[in-house]
Every structure is written in structure tokens, then in C-alpha cells.
Amino acid sequence: MKVGIEIHQRLDAGKLFCNCPSVPAEGDGASIYRRQRAVAGELGKIDAAAAQEFVRKRQFLYEAPMNASCLVESDDEPPHDMNPTAIDIAVEICLLLEAKVVDEVQVMRKTVIDGSNTGGFQRTSIVGLDGKLRTSRGEVGIPVICIEEESSGILGEEGGAAKFCLDRLGMPLIEIATDPTIVDGEHAQEVAEKLGGILRTTGKVQRGIGTIRQDLNVSTEGGARVEIKGAQELKLIGKMVENEARRQKTLMGIREELEKRFGGKVDFGYQAVDLTTIFENTGSKLFKGAIGKGHRIFGMRMPKFKGLLGTEVGEGRRFGTELSDYAKMNAGVAGIMHSDEDLSKYGISEKEAREAEMKLSLE
Ligand SMILES: [Zn+2]
Structure with a gap:
């Protein structure tokens, strides 16, 4: 280090x-x-x-x-x-x-x-x-x-x-x-x-x-x-350095695991698909509010990522949070959620989740 x-x-x-x-x-x-x-x-x-x-x-x-x-x-x-x-x-x-x-x-x-x-x-x-x-x-x-x-x-x-x-x-x-x-x-x-x-x-x-x-x-x-x-805070410098080192180490571990799963280079060849129509009558307040403002909902398949997005990379931060921050900064999206999470906490029904999954697997 x-x-x-x-x-x-x-x-x-x-x-x-x-x-x-x-x-x-x-x-x-x-x-x-x-x-x-x-x-x-x-x-x-x-x-x-x-x-x-x-x-x-x-x-x-x-x-x-x-x-x-x-x-x-x-x-x-x-x-x-x-x-x-x-x-x-x-x-x-x-x-x-x-x-x-x-x-x-x-x-x-x-x-x-x-x-x-x-x-x-x-x-x-x-x-x-x-x-x-x-x-x-x-x-x-x-x-x-x-x-x-x-x-x-x-x-x-x-x-x-x-x-x-x-x-x-x-x-x-x-x-x-x-x-x-x-x-x-x-x-x-x-x-x-x-x-x-x-x-x-x-x-x-x-x-x-x-x-x-x-x-x-x-x-x-x-x-x-x-x-x-x-x-x-001077007192927190040591802790901040340790946290950052741990975060980088965990992310490298995830990269290694992905390379193993992909058998070499991680190939992420999937495109984002517009899923807005599935959520037109949704009970999810978050989605309803976004669609009401004219925003759209996109989905993407992430094969071989199962179980990784929830990996904790630091206090209260997961790999999913890292990706979400990156997407917010570089793609201008409001946030991302993933199927390793409990989607019902966003008010998304099982039926909607299934339909989204189906539409994504067809693309
Ligand atoms: Zn002056």
C-alpha cells in the first residue's frame, strides 16, 4: 500500500x-x-x-x-x-x-x-x-x-x-x-x-x-x-486510509471472482432495455413519481454477477452502491437497484419483477 x-x-x-x-x-x-x-x-x-x-x-x-x-x-x-x-x-x-x-x-x-x-x-x-x-x-x-x-x-x-x-x-x-x-x-x-x-x-x-x-x-x-x-478530522485519517484499502481489496476480489466466472476477460456485452411500460400502473411510489416526471426505467441483464452486488466493500457500502454511484455520476441516472436486493422494499411487485426479467432475457 x-x-x-x-x-x-x-x-x-x-x-x-x-x-x-x-x-x-x-x-x-x-x-x-x-x-x-x-x-x-x-x-x-x-x-x-x-x-x-x-x-x-x-x-x-x-x-x-x-x-x-x-x-x-x-x-x-x-x-x-x-x-x-x-x-x-x-x-x-x-x-x-x-x-x-x-x-x-x-x-x-x-x-x-x-x-x-x-x-x-x-x-x-x-x-x-x-x-x-x-x-x-x-x-x-x-x-x-x-x-x-x-x-x-x-x-x-x-x-x-x-x-x-x-x-x-x-x-x-x-x-x-x-x-x-x-x-x-x-x-x-x-x-x-x-x-x-x-x-x-x-x-x-x-x-x-x-x-x-x-x-x-x-x-x-x-x-x-x-x-x-x-x-x-485529524483523528480519523488512519481509519479512512484503512477503510479505503479494504474497499480496494474487496473490489479486486470481486474482479478476480468475475474473471473466474467469465473464464478470463469480463465481457459485459448487454445493452440497457427500456422497461417503462411494465411499470405504467405500478404501486411503487419511487417509479410512479419518476414516470410522472417523464423519466424512464431501464433494465440490464448482468449474467454471472449473482450474489456479488450485495458484497460489502465498506461500512454501509456494497458493490451495488459503488455501481450506483458510478452510474449516477457518469450516466446521469437517478439510481440503480438490482435483483439481489429485496425489490419489494421499493414497492415493486413480484409480477413486475418477473415481467422485467422476461423482457430482458428476450433481448
Ligand atoms: Zn482585499
């Missing part, structure tokens, strides 16, 4: 590119509507994701509180010089992590298309390289330490626009990424705690909920590399 941790910690300093304090919104402010337009970057190319977002013509609404934002946050004034206090704290953290501090801090930009940054990009700078953390199980490398600006926090949707508040935008963050030499959950826990301890000993980092975020990269042998985003 290989695990890497990436920590984002807010520094206890004013904003990175203006003179605003890093405090929550309070009192009066302005509301600003914006659209973002995709433009070519330094290499003359338009970012594909940005272009797609532009096509969606997304509108953004920014709340700009007077006490915690100025024209820099709303992208109406060029950024000022980088906050020297924030750089000092970042350098101190680099030294504590035995990293080489760079000769010159260069500001780069990362495209951000979700509106959380008014400029359409996030500014980030490398401060230290090749750091390390000593642990009970050997050294863990820290290849890069960056200082970057926090995004604005999303408040929700208003009149078709995504609504953000600019109080958080531009607060200084330090980003510490380890190399993937962490060996298991317990080790990940130790690394996270040690890094957290080093950050706090400076006495110059913000404390409290939301001021530290940790992303985990977990990969097991033969499995995929999975990123777990935004872990805020």
Missing part, C-alpha cells in the same frame, strides 16, 4: 495579495454578478474544462463584505506584493521540515473554473523543496511546500447563480504534500499528527474548524489510486 497526504493549513496572517484581514464577513457589503469567459493561457491554448464551463454560461454572485474584502478580491484591482508575514511563516515551516527554501518566490496560476475564484485562477508559489519528516517507520519525504490563496466559500444557489462570499478568498494557505511512502493507516495517522504538531508549534496558523484540510491519496497493489478529499 502507498499513501500520500496533502495538507492545506490557513496561516494566521492577513490576506496574501492585499491588505485585508483574514476574518469572517461582518456588516455591510456589495453584491456582484459575474460571468467568466474562457481565454487563452500563456501557451496560447484555451483550457478545455474552462471552455466547457463557459459554454454552460454559468452565472456567479459574489458577496463582497467591506470588512474582509477589497477590489483585489473582486478582481477589479491588480494583486499587491505578496504578504511578507505570510512568506515568513511559510519559510519557518519549510525550515522545520528541513526543506530547501527557494531563492525567489515565483507566483504561478492554476485554472479554477467553478467560480470559487473571481479571477478564474488560483495563485500559488513554491517556497520549499525536498523536505522531510522523521517518523517511527522511517523518513517521509516532503517534495514540495507551497503558499497559495484560499478560494471563496460557496454559500449556495440564488436565482440560477452560484453564490460565494469573498471573505475567505485570498487568505494565505500553506500546502504541504508528502511523497507516497506512508505504509498504512497507522503510519498516515502518525504523519498527519506530526505535521499538525509542527504547524501549531509555529503559533502562526489559524485554529478551528475549516482552517486545516487534508487530502489523502491511497493506492493498493493492483488497485487504483484514489484521492479522498477534504478530511478535516
